[in-house]
Amino acid sequence: MSIATAAARRLGVVEARRMVRHPVYPVAMVYIAVFVVEAVLSGQTGPPANEAYTVVILTLLFVYAPATIVAANRVAAAPFRSRAREPLDATPVDERQRTTGAIIGVLRGPALVSFAITGLLLVIGEFTTAHPERPIDVVYHRTALEYLQVPAVVLGAGLLGIAVARWLPWPGALPLTVFLVWFGTETMYWSTYTGTVHDRTWFALWPVWMASNAPSGMLPRQPLGQEMWHLTYLLGLGALAGVAAMLRTGGARRAWCAAAAAAVLATVTAGWLQTR
Helix, strand or coil, rough: CCCCCCHHHHHHHHHHHHHHHHHHHHHHHHHHHHHHHHHHCCCCCCCHHHHHHHHHHHHHHHHHHHHHHHHHHHHHHHHHHHHHHHHHHCCCCHHHHHHHHHHHHHHHHHHHHHHHHHHHHHHCCCCCCCCCCCCCCCCCCCCCCHHHHHHHHHHHHHHHHHHHHCCCCCCHHHHHHHHHHHHHHHHHCCECCCCCCCCCHHCCCCCCCCCCCCCCCCCCCCHHHHHHHHHHHHHHHHHHHHHHHHHHHCCCHHHHHHHHHHHHHHHHHHHHHCCC
């Protein structure tokens, strides 16, 4: 397993800039704009801090994370398209280093942005209330450790986009992947009206905070231990996607196979422990 070269690190800076500037982000933000306008026009708004918190967390989980799959995929796939491959073959950055640069780009771009926005969520959460007039406006503020799950979701989304670009470079593969991630998460995401979380919900690809069939739009805090195992589970899945992308490149594979085995073991263990 080679360490990123200076060329790959420099490429990572460029890829990060390309990812955060990708047009999919402003297009996806139309969803949040419609949500805000609809809430304002209908007069169905709660405490300002709670509303701001809702907009930020919806932006991160429903918009920024899915859009990152697309942005990372398109940026990672660009060098491997037939019309760009020939001139890039003359550069000193090989296939593995290009993939490494894309992974660095996710870390330095979308993941870093999501980390900063999560910090804003942490600040806004201090002014929210769990006892507004309408149950749907309830906000149960989390700790900084629990909020780390949000950047983990964005990081995993970006790494998944890169893995799809390397393994499934066919038309339709990207939208199918986004649909399957969304459908799989919806299928597993279930909770009861009492605020308890079903075991399968812990295997969803995002935090278990937002419960679609609960009286409020957000669940009460769960045991911190479970939340931390869920964070490990999310990071493990992201690591698997990153390793999968690297395994598609040329060169020695033994170290990457060992990394894949370690990531599988960590993910399975965390997946089991998060439901205990």
